[in-house]
Amino acid sequence: MDNLKRKKIHYRIRKKVRGTASRPRLAVYRSNKSIYCQAIDDVAGHTLAAASSLEASVPKNVNKIEQSKAVGKLVAERMLAKNVAAAVFDRGGYLYHGRVKALAEGAREGGLGI
Secondary structure: OHHHHHHHHHHHHHOOOOOOOOOOOOEEEOOOEEEEEEEOOOOOOOEEEEEEEOOOOOOOOOOOOHHHHHHHHHHHHHHHOOOEEEEEEEOOOOOOOOHHHHHHHHHHHHOOOO
């Protein structure tokens, strides 16, 4: 899937998904090597928490799916520290499969309600 098609799908998703302070939007960006996610309050326009596979606490000697799951757990931990227990998942135009699905499952395992 090329980037233009993904962007179109992402715009279609963004028309329906909106984050608030109590239930922010958990936005995902996936590159070939890394995965990034942010918890965004769209009303105020602030990022509440963020995590990526480039951080030192994410293991580097495992495959990318395991790294994605660790990133999901990390962002869930950071959101729970700010007393945010739920989020709306924004898959960013990517299919809910593989690394994107692993990140969502990791966030759920970390105690976040998605």
